Amino acid sequence: MRPARLSAVAAATTVAALTAVTGCTEKGSSAGSDRVVRVTATDDKCEVSKKEFPAGHVELAVENKGSKVTEVYILFPDDRIVTERENIGPGTKQTVTAEVKAGDYTIACKPGMKGDGIRQSVKVTGGSAAKRDPRLDKAVAAYREYVQQQADETLPLAEKFAAAVKAGDVEAAKKAYAPSRIGWERTEPVAESFGDIDPKVDVREDGLEDGQDPATDWTGWHRLEKALWKDKKIGDREKELAGRLITDLKDWQNRVGKAEITPTSMANGAKELLDEVATGKVTGEEERYSHTDLVDFKANVEGAQKAYELLKPVAQANEPALATELDRQFAELNARLDKFRADKESYEFTSYDKVGDADRKQLSDGVNALAEPLSKLAAAVVVK
Missing domain, CATH: 1.20.1420.20 (M75 peptidase, HXXE motif)
Structure with a gap:
C-alpha cells in the first residue's frame, strides 16, 4: 500500500535512506531534450518545464524543493496511473522514464503524499507510440x-x-x-x-x-x-x-x-x-x-x-x-x-x-x- 504521511523524524530518516534507494540521476538525461520534462515540486507548487511533448518515451526529471516528502504521477484523464514515483525526499532529485501515447494527461505532485495533489495538465502529441x-x-x-x-x-x-x-x-x-x-x-x-x-x-x-x-x-x-x-x-x-x-x-x-x-x-x-x-x-x-x-x-x-x-x-x-x-x-x-x-x-x-x-x-x-x-x-x- 502507499505509505501514510511521515512524521518529521521519520521523514528525515526516509530521505536519508531513499536517496540511496531511488537511484537519483544527476549526470544528465538519457532521453532527447524534447522528451525531458523537468518537474519542480514544492509544498504548494508543481511546476513543469513543458506542457506539450511527443508520444513515446518521456523522462520526468523531478526535483523536490519543498519541506515535505512528495510523490509525482503521470495520470490518465480518469486518474488511472501511467507512472509514479513515491517518497521523493526534500532536497532530492529523481528521474523517471515512462512510455506515453498521444492524448491528454495530468502531472501531479503530492506534498506529504496525501490527497489529490497539485496538478498540471499536459498534452502528448503525435500518433505513434514508442x-x-x-x-x-x-x-x-x-x-x-x-x-x-x-x-x-x-x-x-x-x-x-x-x-x-x-x-x-x-x-x-x-x-x-x-x-x-x-x-x-x-x-x-x-x-x-x-x-x-x-x-x-x-x-x-x-x-x-x-x-x-x-x-x-x-x-x-x-x-x-x-x-x-x-x-x-x-x-x-x-x-x-x-x-x-x-x-x-x-x-x-x-x-x-x-x-x-x-x-x-x-x-x-x-x-x-x-x-x-x-x-x-x-x-x-x-x-x-x-x-x-x-x-x-x-x-x-x-x-x-x-x-x-x-x-x-x-x-x-x-x-x-x-x-x-x-x-x-x-x-x-x-x-x-x-x-x-x-x-x-x-x-x-x-x-x-x-x-x-x-x-x-x-x-x-x-x-x-x-x-x-x-x-x-x-x-x-x-x-x-
Missing part, C-alpha cells in the same frame, strides 16, 4: 498473464480468510491472513494503477485521508488485521468487512487484465515494490499487529524479480553490467530473507517482532543495494 523491441511485447504479454494469475490465485485464499472471519474463528482467520495477501503484494503496482482499489483493500489506519473516519471509512485487510491481533475479537462489523473485501478483490480480479502495462511501467513497478519494502516492511509498519511483514517482503521481492526477469533479455543487451548487478543483488537479498524462512518452499517466516535491529539493518541494506540499480531498469529497456 518504438519497441518485439521481445518487450513478449515481456508485456507474459507479465499481463502473470498479474492475472496472481489475482485469480488470490481469490480462493482471500475467500478462505473471509470465511473464517465470518465464522467468528479468530485463530483460523489469523492463519489464513498472510497467505491471502501474497498475490496482491507481488503485483501491487498494477492494482494501484487503478487508483480506487488499493485504498479499499490495503490501507492502514494512518493512511486514511484527512476527514475520513476509521470507524466507517477504514476497510480491507489491515482493518481486519487489527481486529484479529489487537482487539482479539470478531464482531458484526468485521464480518461485514470480510464480505466487502471479497467484493473489492473480485473487482480487482476483473479489471487487472485491462490494466495499461508497458515495459517501462513494469520496470517502474518493480522499483515501486522495493520502495514498498523500504518504507513499510523493513520498518514493521505494514503488518504492525500481525507482524507478518516478511511474508509481504518476500512477495514484493518476487514480484519485482518477475518483472525484471521478463525484461532481462533487452536490459542485458542494452546494459549488460546493470543486468549482472541486478542478478547479484536479487540473489543476495533473497539469501538474506531465507535466513528467516522455515524452508525455501514455504511462506512461514519469523514473526517480524522477533527480528532484531541488526538483522533489520541487514535487510534494509539489502533492499537499498537492490533498489539503486533497479531504478535504472526502465531507462535500460528504452530503445537505444
Whole structure:
C-alpha cells in the first residue's frame, strides 16, 4: 500500500535512506531534450518545464524543493496511473522514464503524499507510440498473464480468510491472513494503477485521508488485521468487512487484465515494490499487529524479480553490467530473507517482532543495494 504521511523524524530518516534507494540521476538525461520534462515540486507548487511533448518515451526529471516528502504521477484523464514515483525526499532529485501515447494527461505532485495533489495538465502529441523491441511485447504479454494469475490465485485464499472471519474463528482467520495477501503484494503496482482499489483493500489506519473516519471509512485487510491481533475479537462489523473485501478483490480480479502495462511501467513497478519494502516492511509498519511483514517482503521481492526477469533479455543487451548487478543483488537479498524462512518452499517466516535491529539493518541494506540499480531498469529497456 502507499505509505501514510511521515512524521518529521521519520521523514528525515526516509530521505536519508531513499536517496540511496531511488537511484537519483544527476549526470544528465538519457532521453532527447524534447522528451525531458523537468518537474519542480514544492509544498504548494508543481511546476513543469513543458506542457506539450511527443508520444513515446518521456523522462520526468523531478526535483523536490519543498519541506515535505512528495510523490509525482503521470495520470490518465480518469486518474488511472501511467507512472509514479513515491517518497521523493526534500532536497532530492529523481528521474523517471515512462512510455506515453498521444492524448491528454495530468502531472501531479503530492506534498506529504496525501490527497489529490497539485496538478498540471499536459498534452502528448503525435500518433505513434514508442518504438519497441518485439521481445518487450513478449515481456508485456507474459507479465499481463502473470498479474492475472496472481489475482485469480488470490481469490480462493482471500475467500478462505473471509470465511473464517465470518465464522467468528479468530485463530483460523489469523492463519489464513498472510497467505491471502501474497498475490496482491507481488503485483501491487498494477492494482494501484487503478487508483480506487488499493485504498479499499490495503490501507492502514494512518493512511486514511484527512476527514475520513476509521470507524466507517477504514476497510480491507489491515482493518481486519487489527481486529484479529489487537482487539482479539470478531464482531458484526468485521464480518461485514470480510464480505466487502471479497467484493473489492473480485473487482480487482476483473479489471487487472485491462490494466495499461508497458515495459517501462513494469520496470517502474518493480522499483515501486522495493520502495514498498523500504518504507513499510523493513520498518514493521505494514503488518504492525500481525507482524507478518516478511511474508509481504518476500512477495514484493518476487514480484519485482518477475518483472525484471521478463525484461532481462533487452536490459542485458542494452546494459549488460546493470543486468549482472541486478542478478547479484536479487540473489543476495533473497539469501538474506531465507535466513528467516522455515524452508525455501514455504511462506512461514519469523514473526517480524522477533527480528532484531541488526538483522533489520541487514535487510534494509539489502533492499537499498537492490533498489539503486533497479531504478535504472526502465531507462535500460528504452530503445537505444
